[in-house]
Amino acid sequence: MARADKQAAVAEIVESFNESAGAVLTEYRGLTVKQLQDLRRSLGANASYAVVKNTLAKIAASEVGIEGFDDLLTGPTAIAFINGDVVEAAKGLRDFAKANPTLVIKGGVLDGKPLDASEIAKLADLESREVLLGKLAGAMLASLSQAVYLLNAPLAQAARLAGALQAKAEQDPSILAGGAGTPVAAEEAPAEEAAPEAAAETEAPADEAPAAEADAPAAEASDEGEATEA
Known part of the structure; x- marks a missing residue:
């Protein structure tokens, strides 16, 4: 050469x-x-x-x-x-x-x-480079899935709380204004005042019961008088 x-x-x-x-x-x-x-x-x-x-x-x-x-x-x-x-x-x-x-x-x-x-x-x-990369990718995906789950868990809880608050606010808008809830309507107040009268009406039959008992001796005396005359 x-x-x-x-x-x-x-x-x-x-x-x-x-x-x-x-x-x-x-x-x-x-x-x-x-x-x-x-x-x-x-x-x-x-x-x-x-x-x-x-x-x-x-x-x-x-x-x-x-x-x-x-x-x-x-x-x-x-x-x-x-x-x-x-x-x-x-x-x-x-x-x-x-x-x-x-x-x-x-x-x-x-x-x-x-x-x-x-x-x-x-x-x-x-193991070949492709196999090692595949295993590495699988491990990384598993780690990322766990991380996403951990990150999403508090967010999911917060979302549920927000949803519950929204539903409550739709029923009672005063919650969003910082109130404790909608006060009792003024028209309902007389119902509480009428309660004693209803109670009095309920107790009335009790007052009439002694009167009925008081009539009983009189009736008995009348029967006795009629028996004596006989």
Whole structure:
């Protein structure tokens, strides 16, 4: 490879490192061209998969400040540059490696920090960004629902009190004027004054009762007189 071509290839790898959130180094020995195409399709927008020369990848890694790649860059090497969800890309590589054991995940880098194969496997076991966001959104909605309930409870009570006050005010407008209620109408006052007369009329039969009893001895005396004359 000409020197200019090598420089262009290194620059391309450097750009891929800089533009990606992470990278996973793999050994693709034994994979067919079709399997490599299937792997690229399975990664989708989450990652791009590129075959690289080890010497050029070492130079590019050195230029971007990535350490620990020298021991991993052996054998036929291809790098998955992760552009989307890191967890989803790791899951895609893991699942493909299970179905195609000839793909070997050797290690990688995430946010400038080197990762070994076991750390990438742990990364693949995590829940995806969409799932985590869904759970977070669900938790936030639950918290907001509780907050709305707590805020609405006093308002609902106040609304019920206001409704009751309005209904009372419609029946008795003096409440809104600060009064204790509508006073008793003046025409009703004589009813109270007439009460003693009604009571007197009620007691009248009681006064007549002794008179009836007083007539009883007279009647008895008259009967006795008639008996004596006889």
